[in-house]
Amino acid sequence: MTFSMDIIETDGNARTGVINTARGEIRTPAFMPVGTAATVKAMKPETVRETGADILLGNTYHLMLRPTAERIAKLGGLHKFMNWSRPILTDSGGFQVMSLAKLRKITEEGVSFQSHIDGSKHMLSPERSMEIQRLLGSNIVMAFDECTPYPASEKETEDSMLLSMRWAKRSYDAFHDGSEHAQMNALFGIVQGGVFEKLRHHSAEALKEIDFNGYAIGGLAVGEGQDVMFEVLDYTMPVMPKSKPRYLMGVGKPDDIVGAVERGIDMFDCVMPSRSGRTGQAFTRRGTINMKNSRHIDDPRTIDEQCRCSACSQYSRAYVSHLIRSGEILGPMLLTEHNLTYYQDLMAGLRDAISRKSLGGFVKDFHETRAEGDIAPIT
Amino acid sequence: MTFSMDIIETDGNARTGVINTARGEIRTPAFMPVGTAATVKAMKPETVRETGADILLGNTYHLMLRPTAERIAKLGGLHKFMNWSRPILTDSGGFQVMSLAKLRKITEEGVSFQSHIDGSKHMLSPERSMEIQRLLGSNIVMAFDECTPYPASEKETEDSMLLSMRWAKRSYDAFHDGSEHAQMNALFGIVQGGVFEKLRHHSAEALKEIDFNGYAIGGLAVGEGQDVMFEVLDYTMPVMPKSKPRYLMGVGKPDDIVGAVERGIDMFDCVMPSRSGRTGQAFTRRGTINMKNSRHIDDPRTIDEQCRCSACSQYSRAYVSHLIRSGEILGPMLLTEHNLTYYQDLMAGLRDAISRKSLGGFVKDFHETRAEGDIAPIT
Numbered sequence: 001m002t003f004s005m006d007i008i009e010t011d012g013n014a015r016t017g018v019i020n021t022a023r024g025e026i027r028t029p030a031f032m033p034v035g036t037a038a039t040v041k042a043m044k045p046e047t048v049r050e051t052g053a054d055i056l057l058g059n060t061y062h063l064m065l066r067p068t069a070e071r072i073a074k075l076g077g078l079h080k081f082m083n084w085s086r087p088i089l090t091d092s093g094g095f096q097v098m099s100l101a102k103l104r105k106i107t108e109e110g111v112s113f114q115s116h117i118d119g120s121k122h123m124l125s126p127e128r129s130m131e132i133q134r135l136l137g138s139n140i141v142m143a144f145d146e147c148t149p150y151p152a153s154e155k156e157t158e159d160s161m162l163l164s165m166r167w168a169k170r171s172y173d174a175f176h177d178g179s180e181h182a183q184m185n186a187l188f189g190i191v192q193g194g195v196f197e198k199l200r201h202h203s204a205e206a207l208k209e210i211d212f213n214g215y216a217i218g219g220l221a222v223g224e225g226q227d228v229m230f231e232v233l234d235y236t237m238p239v240m241p242k243s244k245p246r247y248l249m250g251v252g253k254p255d256d257i258v259g260a261v262e263r264g265i266d267m268f269d270c271v272m273p274s275r276s277g278r279t280g281q282a283f284t285r286r287g288t289i290n291m292k293n294s295r296h297i298d299d300p301r302t303i304d305e306q307c308r309c310s311a312c313s314q315y316s317r318a319y320v321s322h323l324i325r326s327g328e329i330l331g332p333m334l335l336t337e338h339n340l341t342y343y344q345d346l347m348a349g350l351r352d353a354i355s356r357k358s359l360g361g362f363v364k365d366f367h368e369t370r371a372e373g374d375i376a377p378i379t
Numbered sequence: 380m381t382f383s384m385d386i387i388e389t390d391g392n393a394r395t396g397v398i399n400t401a402r403g404e405i406r407t408p409a410f411m412p413v414g415t416a417a418t419v420k421a422m423k424p425e426t427v428r429e430t431g432a433d434i435l436l437g438n439t440y441h442l443m444l445r446p447t448a449e450r451i452a453k454l455g456g457l458h459k460f461m462n463w464s465r466p467i468l469t470d471s472g473g474f475q476v477m478s479l480a481k482l483r484k485i486t487e488e489g490v491s492f493q494s495h496i497d498g499s500k501h502m503l504s505p506e507r508s509m510e511i512q513r514l515l516g517s518n519i520v521m522a523f524d525e526c527t528p529y530p531a532s533e534k535e536t537e538d539s540m541l542l543s544m545r546w547a548k549r550s551y552d553a554f555h556d557g558s559e560h561a562q563m564n565a566l567f568g569i570v571q572g573g574v575f576e577k578l579r580h581h582s583a584e585a586l587k588e589i590d591f592n593g594y595a596i597g598g599l600a601v602g603e604g605q606d607v608m609f610e611v612l613d614y615t616m617p618v619m620p621k622s623k624p625r626y627l628m629g630v631g632k633p634d635d636i637v638g639a640v641e642r643g644i645d646m647f648d649c650v651m652p653s654r655s656g657r658t659g660q661a662f663t664r665r666g667t668i669n670m671k672n673s674r675h676i677d678d679p680r681t682i683d684e685q686c687r688c689s690a691c692s693q694y695s696r697a698y699v700s701h702l703i704r705s706g707e708i709l710g711p712m713l714l715t716e717h718n719l720t721y722y723q724d725l726m727a728g729l730r731d732a733i734s735r736k737s738l739g740g741f742v743k744d745f746h747e748t749r750a751e752g753d754i755a756p757i758t
Contacts, residue, residue: 038701042708044689067676067701075679075697083693297446300454310423314462318454322417322446329421329708 003139003186003213005245005266009355013237013264016354019214019245021139022184023079023087026054028245028266029354031257031347032089033340034274037062038072038082041274042332043340045084051309051337052344055140056084057269060093060132061100064122065115069135077137089140089269092129092171092190095218095250098147106146108163126170134181142216143171145190150222157194164192165206172210186213188247194219195228197235204239214245217265221250229256233263240264254283254346255370258363261350273343277336280324284342287370291335295377296321305375309341310334382518382565382592384624384645388734392616392643395733398593398624400518401563402458402466405433407624407645408733410636410726411468412719413653416441417451417461420653421711422719424463430688430716431723434466434519436648439511440475443501444494448514456516468519468648471508471550471569474597474629477526485525487542505549513560521595522550524569529601536573543571544585551589565592567626573598574607576614583618593624596644600629608635612642619643633662633725634749637742640729652722656715659703663721666749670714674756675700684754688720689713 005028007017019026033040033048035056040048048056058078063069072081079085094111097104101113101122110125129144145164148157168189175187189207193199207215217236220229233248240246247267248260257268273283280292284304289296291303299317307313311320311334323331346366353362384407386396398405412419412427414435419427427435437457442448451460458464473490476483480492480501489504508523524543527536547568554566568586572578586594596615599608612627619625626646627639636647652662659671663683668675670682678696686692690699690713702710725745732741 037705037707038698039707039709042712044709044712066705067697071677071697074677075695081695081698081701083698298450298453316454316460318446318450319417319460319462322460326416326445328416328418329711330418330423332708333421333423333712 002184005214005243007243009357011354011357011359012262014261014350014354014359015264015266016351017266019266021087021186023085023139024054026087026267027347027351029257029261029347029350030054030267031343032057032267032269033343034059034269034271035082035084035088036271037066038078040336040340042277042329042336043274045082047337048084048340049086051340052348053340055087055089058088058090058136058138059096060090060129060136061096061124063136064093064124064132065117065120069132073135073137079137087139088137090133090136090138090142091249092142092144093124093132094129094145095147097124108166110144110167126167127174130171130174130177134175134179137181139185140214141175141185141187143168143187143189143212145192145218148192148194148219150194150219150224152194154194154196154199157192157196158199161192161194161199161203164190165203168207169210172212188212188214188216188245190216190218190249191236191240192219195224195232200232200236201239204236208241212244214247215240216247216249218249220248221252221256221270226256226259230259230263233260233265237264254343255367257346258350258366261354262359262363273339274336277339278332280331280335281339282320282335283339284374285369286372286374289374291317291321291324291331297325299378301375301378303338304342307338307341307345309338311338381563384593384622386622388736390733390736390738391641393640393729393733393738394643394645395730396645398645400466400565402464402518403433405466405646406726406730408636408640408726408729409433409646410722411436411646411648412722413438413648413650414461414463414467415650416445417457419715419719421656421708421715422653424461426716427463427719428465430719431727432719434468435463437467437469437515437517438475439469439472439508439515440479440503442515443472443503443511444496444499448511452514452516458516466518467516469512469515469517469521470628471521471523472503472511473508473524474526476503477528487545489523489546505546506553509550509553509556513554513558516560518564519593520554520564520566522547522566522568522591524571524597527571527573527598529573529598529603531573533573533575533578536571536575537578540571540573540578540582543569544582547586548589551591567591567593567595567624569595569597569628570615570619571598574603574611579611579615580618583615587620591623593626594619595626595628597628599627600631600635600649605635605638609638609642612639612644616643633722634746636722636725637729637745640733641738641742652718653715656718657711659710659714660718661699661714662718663753664748665751665753668753670696670700670703670710676704678757680754680757682717683721686717686720686724688717690717
């Protein structure tokens with residue numbers, strides 16, 4: 001087994017380290033850009049790497065429907081297909097089958113559904129999800145779970161969590177099929193239980209019993225708000241194994257990430273930096289700005305004067321604003337690159353602060369700079 | 380005056396050389412990618428340069444409406460605005476005001492019209508076109524002319540051509556305003572006259588009388604077909620000055636370019652390689668292929684095995700086909716890069732063949748390879 005985690009330094013509950021995989025190292029805390037359909041939208045993979053990403057996320061649900069996992073396997077796997085040689089984590093399909101597919105039906109066996117693309121009929125189960133993620137050549141495979149709706153009663157949440165735990169065991173058994181893929185790569189379990197401490201604890205204990213290579217927290221960032229999310233982390237993190245990676249799924253905004261790192265999370269993924277890049281939103285050290293706003297159209301300054309990305313080193317706000325207003329593809333290209341660079345630089349800053357045991361000061365600066373707000377328009 | 384042309388070698392009517400500008404050299408025959416709204420769509424300028432482009436084309440009509448020439452001037456000019464330091468040729472707006480604007484009215488003074496973007500009212504005249512192209516910082520300014528409709532009678536074509544010749548003189552007078560811009564950069568006249576030899580000769584003589592830095596042929600590639608276009612070139616080229624650049628506007632398909640180079644053309648522009656990249660069409664040495672076609676979805680081979688572009692060196696047809704089918708932005712990014720590389724490699728091949736006085740063999744190979752057709756699908 002080539003998968004392991006070295007924790008290099010801690011500061012309070014936060015930790016920085018390295019996850020070793022068959023495809024290379026992941027520096028933690030790590031942010032994983034989302035490459036839904038075998039591409040981080042509007043980005044070449046070499047540019048994604050230049051932003052500082054060590055690992056990408058791929059989506060089982062999207063890829064199983066188009067171009068299909070079998071086709072990708074025949075073409076040499078997802079890494080080769082999309083020209084990304086470093087680690088890839090794949091989700092299990094559990095979340096997106098609930099949010100995107102049509103005519104879903106959940107049974108003990110799994111989820112049957114129709115494709116949102118062409119209406120074709122499919123089935124996802126722990127066994128099928130493991131098979132797809134193996135065909136893709138995923139380096140970090142996620143157990144198949146049910147995405148608990150939010151809000152949900154304690155009873156609904158418990159039933160859903162217990163189903164996910166049975167599916168977690170089936171995922172484990174299906175993943176460990178004696179294949180080289182299973183020997184070389186990792187399987188993560190997903191702690192569910194909504195906003196109920198007792199259920200989160202039950203879920204974490206059930207997963208530890210099975211023994212995964214890493215542990216994710218699922219079912220957050222679904223509308224519960226940052227306070228509730230941090231509260232769930234506060235009572236869930238103490239029961240998560242310290243020696244293994246901890247991954248907060250689908251999170252989040254920059255301040256969500258900072259707060260979660262303070263609470264001991266190692267890995268994140270979110271569509272926000274890439275999706276925002278396509279809608280004209282830019283993340284900066286002074287907060288989020290809307291490049292569609294007319295205040296930018298004459299501004300010769302860069303989006304974020306401290307940013308090293310090619311958008312900020314070569315273009316003005318006026319130009320990026322022109323591109324976005326004109327619907328030019330280069331607009332999303334530059335803004336996505338900028339936003340992903342912002343996220344990766346935030347992660348690098350967090351890693352550096354933890355390694356110097358100065359996370360408190362870093363977080364204080366982070367919030368103070370954001371509170372200053374965007375630079376004033378040129379008059 | 381820093382603008383000049385050195386003809387290095389000829390082969391029949393074809394020539395290869397270098398156009399010297401204030402922003403650097405242009406190797407001829409040259410293909411100019413179209414950067415309509417201050418961007419070659421879906422391309423970073425450094426990638427455009429990597430394809431082999433020495434010069435870009437910018438559109439007066441689009442830029443005057445958004446973000447406006449005055450705004451670009453205030454921000455330091457078009458080169459700085461779009462991060463392209465090499466030569467830029469700007470069209471006069473004459474063609475696009477006729478094809479895109481609403482409620483056009485042509486008078487001796489110029490063309491009044493409404494913006495296709497927001498309906499705002501504008502005027503383009505020789506004087507205003509020269510002012511806009513100066514504000515943009517264009518290195519090769521095009522005289523303002525009327526785009527003669529096609530088909531048109533000889534009388535209509537003559538009236539239109541004569542108006543364009545009066546506007547050419549006004550363009551010349553307005554361009555030569557004693558500014559540093561006029562001293563450092565070039566003004567090209569545009570030969571009109573449709574498909575009538577007598578009118579083309581009249582137009583060319585009228586422009587030579589005024590004395591431009593280069594001469595374009597306008598009003599072709601508007602539906603007349605390749606045979607007619609080549610016929611017009613056959614009788615127009617002999618009356619075009621040999622010592623100055625000759626530019627065939629808006630052309631064209633690869634075989635149009637090859638035939639026009641054989642007839643002595645030095646410069647080309649066309650949206651085809653970039654527009655096709657956004658609709659899934661790929662140019663290859665074996666002809667044009669449609670990446671939406673299902674024959675490509677399992678094909679591990681590259682689009683064109685002889686192509687050096689990053690799409691062809693890093694991705695399969697299967698992947699590019701997946702991107703195009705999925706509507707992913709990376710699809711147009713890769714295909715545009717490929718198509719522009721194909722065009723630039725074609726120009727490099729033509730330049731090399733002329734310099735070795737072996738254009739005939741190059742053209743024969745070019746047609747024979749295309750006649751072979753695309754590689755057979757993998758079965």
